[in-house]
Amino acid sequence: MSAFPNPSAVQTKSVPTxxxxxxxxxxxxxxxxxxxxxxxxxxxxSLDIYRNELFxxxxxxxxxxxxxxxxxxxxxxxxxxxxxxxxxxxxxxxPWERPVNxxxxxxxxxxxxxxxxxxxxxxxxxxxxxxxxxxxxxxxLNMVQLGHLAKRKPHMLSGGQRQRVALARALVxxxxxxxxxxxLGALDKKLRExxxxxxxxxxxxxxxxFVVVTHDQEEAMTLATRIGVxxxxxxxxxxxxxxxxxxxxxxxxxxxxxxxxxxxxxxxxDERDSVSIQSPDLDALLQVDxxxxxxxxxxxxxxxxPEKIYISREPVDIEVNGATGIISDVAYMGSQSVFKVxxxxxxxxxxxxxxxSREMGSRLTWxxxxxxxxxxDSCVVLxx
Amino acid sequence: xxxxTTIDKKTRRFAWRLSELRLGRxxxxxxxxxxxxxxxxxxxxxxxxxxxxxxxxxIPPYSPLLQWDSSSAYLTFKINFGNYLYLFESRFYLDxxxxxxxxxxxxxxxxxxxxxxxxxxxxxxGPTKRIILLALVILPFWTSFLLRVYAWMVLLRKDGLxxxxxxxxxxxxxxxxxxxxxxxxxxxxxxxxxxxxxxxLYTSLEKMDLNLIDAAQDLGAKPYQSFFLIxxxxxxxxxxxxxxxxxxxxxxxxxxxxxxxxxxxxxxGRVLWDEFFQNRDWPMASAxxxxxxxxxxxxxxxxxxxxxxxx
Numbered sequence: 221m222s223a224f225p226n227p228s229a230v231q232t233k234s235v236p237t238x239x240x241x242x243x244x245x246x247x248x249x250x251x252x253x254x255x256x257x258x259x260x261x262x263x264x265x266s267l268d269i270y271r272n273e274l275f276x277x278x279x280x281x282x283x284x285x286x287x288x289x290x291x292x293x294x295x296x297x298x299x300x301x302x303x304x305x306x307x308x309x310x311x312x313x314x315p316w317e318r319p320v321n322x323x324x325x326x327x328x329x330x331x332x333x334x335x336x337x338x339x340x341x342x343x344x345x346x347x348x349x350x351x352x353x354x355x356x357x358x359x360x361l362n363m364v365q366l367g368h369l370a371k372r373k374p375h376m377l378s379g380g381q382r383q384r385v386a387l388a389r390a391l392v393x394x395x396x397x398x399x400x401x402x403x404l405g406a407l408d409k410k411l412r413e414x415x416x417x418x419x420x421x422x423x424x425x426x427x428x429x430f431v432v433v434t435h436d437q438e439e440a441m442t443l444a445t446r447i448g449v450x451x452x453x454x455x456x457x458x459x460x461x462x463x464x465x466x467x468x469x470x471x472x473x474x475x476x477x478x479x480x481x482x483x484x485x486x487x488x489x490d491e492r493d494s495v496s497i498q499s500p501d502l503d504a505l506l507q508v509d510x511x512x513x514x515x516x517x518x519x520x521x522x523x524x525x526p527e528k529i530y531i532s533r534e535p536v537d538i539e540v541n542g543a544t545g546i547i548s549d550v551a552y553m554g555s556q557s558v559f560k561v562x563x564x565x566x567x568x569x570x571x572x573x574x575x576x577s578r579e580m581g582s583r584l585t586w587x588x589x590x591x592x593x594x595x596x597d598s599c600v601v602l603x604x
Numbered sequence: 605x606x607x608x609t610t611i612d613k614k615t616r617r618f619a620w621r622l623s624e625l626r627l628g629r630x631x632x633x634x635x636x637x638x639x640x641x642x643x644x645x646x647x648x649x650x651x652x653x654x655x656x657x658x659x660x661x662x663i664p665p666y667s668p669l670l671q672w673d674s675s676s677a678y679l680t681f682k683i684n685f686g687n688y689l690y691l692f693e694s695r696f697y698l699d700x701x702x703x704x705x706x707x708x709x710x711x712x713x714x715x716x717x718x719x720x721x722x723x724x725x726x727x728x729x730g731p732t733k734r735i736i737l738l739a740l741v742i743l744p745f746w747t748s749f750l751l752r753v754y755a756w757m758v759l760l761r762k763d764g765l766x767x768x769x770x771x772x773x774x775x776x777x778x779x780x781x782x783x784x785x786x787x788x789x790x791x792x793x794x795x796x797x798x799x800x801x802x803x804x805l806y807t808s809l810e811k812m813d814l815n816l817i818d819a820a821q822d823l824g825a826k827p828y829q830s831f832f833l834i835x836x837x838x839x840x841x842x843x844x845x846x847x848x849x850x851x852x853x854x855x856x857x858x859x860x861x862x863x864x865x866x867x868x869x870x871x872x873g874r875v876l877w878d879e880f881f882q883n884r885d886w887p888m889a890s891a892x893x894x895x896x897x898x899x900x901x902x903x904x905x906x907x908x909x910x911x912x913x914x915x
Contacts (some may be wrong), residue, residue, distance in 0.1 A: 342823030
C-alpha cells in the first residue's frame with residue numbers, strides 16, 4: 221500500500237509509543253464532559269492516544285464509550301473540555317472538516333448508491349477529479365476484495381461484504397484517525413475472527429490510528445494495543461490488554477474482563493515484600509507478594525483468575541493460599557473444563573483447567589473432595 | 605413402505621389445501637375489485653356511453669344509443685363522436701385543460717415546498733411531539749371541506765381579516781383584491797391538499813436511518829450536500845406519492861375555483877359543472893370527464909413505472 225503514508229509503523233514495534241516518556245500524543249482528550257440534560261454521559265475524561273495505536277474503548281451499554289467516539293467524530297460537542305487531533309483543537313470544527321472518518325455500527329451505507337458510489341462519496345466531496353477518484357476507489361475495493369461487486373447496491377450484499385464496503389468507504393479518504401463503532405458486532409464468529417486479523421493487518425500496513433468502541437472484551441483483547449475500560453462515563457483503567465487482565469485496578473475491571481474469584485478481607489500483616497489478608501470466606505490466609513502498599517486492618521478485595529487455581533484430589537499444603545471444597549458443578553468445554561467448588565464457608569469458586577488428558581476416568585467430577593491452591597503472585601489486591 | 609394410495613391421498617390433500625389457499629387469496633382480492641367495479645368502472649362506462657350520445661331536451665337529456673323504430677322496423681345504433689371532435693375544435697376546452705394542469709402543477713410544487721419542511725420537522729421530532737404534530741396535520745379533516753373553503757372566503761374578503769391586518773400594519777392602504785383571483789385558487793388548493801403531501805413525505809422521511817446523515821457529514825458532506833445527496837433521493841417515493849395525491853384531485857377541482865376564483869380562472873372542473881347544470885349538455889360534460897381521465901392516466905402510468913425501477 222504505497223499510496224498511504226507509513227512513517228513509523230515499523231520502528232515503534234519494539235518500544236510502544238505510549239511507554240516512551242517524551243512521546244507526543246496524536247489524540248489528546250482533555251477533561252471532556254458531555255451532559256444530555258441532567259444525565260452525564262461522559263464525565264471528565266482525559267486520554268492520550270498515540271500515532272499508530274489501535275485503541276479500544278471497552279465498556280457496557282451506557283458507559284459513555286459511544287458518546288466519546290461521537291465527540292471525536294464531531295457529531296456531539298463536548299459540554300466542557302476539548303479534543304486535540306494532531307495538535308489541532310477540534311472545538312467548533314464540524315464533522316465534515318475533521319481529519320477523521322468513522323465506520324458505523326450499522327455500516328450506514330447509502331442504500332440508493334452502488335458500492336462504487338458509496339466509496340467514491342467522500343472523495344467527491346473533497347473535489348478530487350474523477351479519474352483520480354475512480355483509481356482510488358478501484359484500489360481500495362481491490363484491497364478489501366470487493367472489486368467484482370463494485371456495481372451492486374448495498375442490499376444485494378452479505379453482512380460481511382457490507383462491512384468491508386463500510387471499511388473501504390472510511391479508509392479511502394486516508395484519514396489520520398479512523399473510528400470504528402462495534403466493527404465486528406454484526407458478524408458471525410468465524411467472520412469476526414477473520415476480520416479481526418484483517419483489521420490488525422490494515423492498521424499495520426496503513427499506519428492509521430484506530431479508535432475502536434466495543435462491548436466485547438474478547439474483541440478488545442485481540443485487537444487493541446491498549447484498552448480504555450469505561451464505566452458510568454469515566455475511564456476506570458487504561459492499559460495494555462494483558463495488563464488490564466492480569467492487573468485490574470478495581471473490582472469493576474476485574475469482573476468486567478474475564479471471570480474472577482473475589483475474596484473480601486482485612487489486611488492482617490503488611491511486610492516488606494508480602495501482605496497477608498484474612499477473609500471470612502477462607503480458613504487459610506491469603507498471601508500476596510507483589511508491590512502493594514496498604515495499612516493493617518484495611519478492607520480490601522483479592523482477585524484470583526479461575527485458570528490460576530490448581531485443583532487436585534491429592535492433599536496439598538493449604539496453610540496459605542489454599543482451600544478444600546466439594547465440586548458442585550462441572551462444565552466440559554472441549555479444550556478446558558470449568559469447575560465450581562463449594563468451600564466450607566459456603567463460597568463458590570470458579571476454576572478452569574485445560575483438558576490435558578483424553579481419558580474420562582481420571583477426570584474430576586461431581587461431589588469430589590478437592591484441594592485448591594494458588595501462587596502468591598497470582599492474587600491481585602483491589603482497593604476499590 | 606408407503607403405498608401408492610397414501611402418497612396419492614397426501615398429494616391430493618396438499619392440492620386441495622393449495623386450492624383453498626388460492627380461493628382465500630382470490631376472496632381477499634375480490635372485495636376491492638368488486639368495490640372498484642361497482643363504484644368506478646361501471647359508472648365510468650355509463651359516463652362513457654353518455655359521452656357518445658347527443659344532447660336532447662328530454663328526460664334523461666341525451667339520446668339513446670340503440671333505437672327501435674316500430675313503424676319502419678329499423679333498429680338504429682347511433683354513436684356520436686361530435687362531442688370529442690368539438691373538444692379539439694374549440695380552443696375553450698383545450699385552454700381549460702391546460703389551465704387546470706398548470707394550476708394543479710404549480711399548486712403541487714408549492715405544496716411540496718411547504719410540505720417538505722413540515723414533514724421533515726415531524727419526522728425528526730421526539731415521539732410525543734410527533735403525535736401532536738401529526739394530529740394537527742390531520743385535524744382539519746374533522747371539519748367539512750366546504751366549510752373551510754367558506755372560511756377562506758371570509759378571511760380573504762376586502763373587509764376580511766387578511767386585509768384588515770395588512771392595513772393595520774401599514775403595508776397597504778387600500779384593501780387588496782385577493783378573493784376571485786388565481787392567487788386565491790392556489791392558496792385554497794395548497795391549503796386543502798397539504799396534508800396529502802405531508803403524510804407520505806413524513807412516512808418516507810421517518811423511515812430514514814439518521815446514521816446516513818452522520819455518515820455523509822463524516823465523509824465531508826456539508827449539511828446542504830447531505831440533504832440533496834442523501835435525504836432527498838431517499839425521500840423520492842414519498843415525494844412522488846405526495847405529488848400524485850395533490851396533483852390528481854387538483855386537476856379536477858371544482859369547489860375551490862368556483863368559490864375562491866374569479867370568472868377568469870378557467871378550470872376543467874368548473875367547465876364540467878357548467879356543461880352539466882347550466883347547459884344541461886350531459887353528453888358534452890361526459891366527454892369532458894372522459895378526456896380528463898385520459899389526460900391523468902399518462903402521469904399515473906409514468907410514476908408507476910418509475911416506482912418499479914426504484915424497487
